[in-house]
Amino acid sequence: MYKNNGELKTLLLVDDDQDDQELFKLALAELNHPIHCFTAGNGQEALDQLCTRAYRPDLIFLDLNMPLMNGIVFLERIKDIEHLKDIPVIIYSTSDEPREMLTARSMGAVDYIIKPARFNELCKLLQVVLTRGATTTPFQQD
Known part of the structure; x- marks a missing residue:
């Protein structure tokens, strides 16, 4: 679903919480996947990097939920930029609001992951996403 020629080589984490960024990178390192993780602290910073x-x-x-440019606005903007619109986007949020999930999907997000509360859960979740290209979230399609 998200894989480019069978391999994910780079990913971008857009999250304003520095601790969440560090945990995410540590979880990736635990998995021994050769993936380079870039980070941005908000949607505007990410958009600037990508452009x-x-x-x-x-x-x-x-x-x-981020300052300057939130995730929904960022998603809307990249879907309007030709060389960015086909990059798969997974929403990675603490929110479990069905309305936000539906909005994200209607705007082109390929998945919606609720941030796990424990580090080992994050590792397991990333393992699933990176090896199978799918999760057990509401967006999963059989």
Whole structure:
């Protein structure tokens, strides 16, 4: 579903919480996947990075509630930019609001992951996403 020629090489985590960024990177390191993780603290910073074409991630993990530019506005903007619109975006949020899930899906997010409360759960979740390209969230399609 998200894999480019069978391999994910780069991903972008857009999250304003520095601790969440660090935990995410630590969880990736635990999995021994050769993936480079870029980070941005909000949607505007991420958009600036992507528009300079310094890199093009294979997958974006996107928090919803951030300053300057929230996740929904960021998602809307990248879907309007030709060289960015086909990058798969997974919403990665603490919110479990059905309305937000539906909005994200209608705007082109490929998945919605509620941030796990425990580190080992995050590791398991990332393992599933990175090896199978799917999760057990409401967006999973059999």
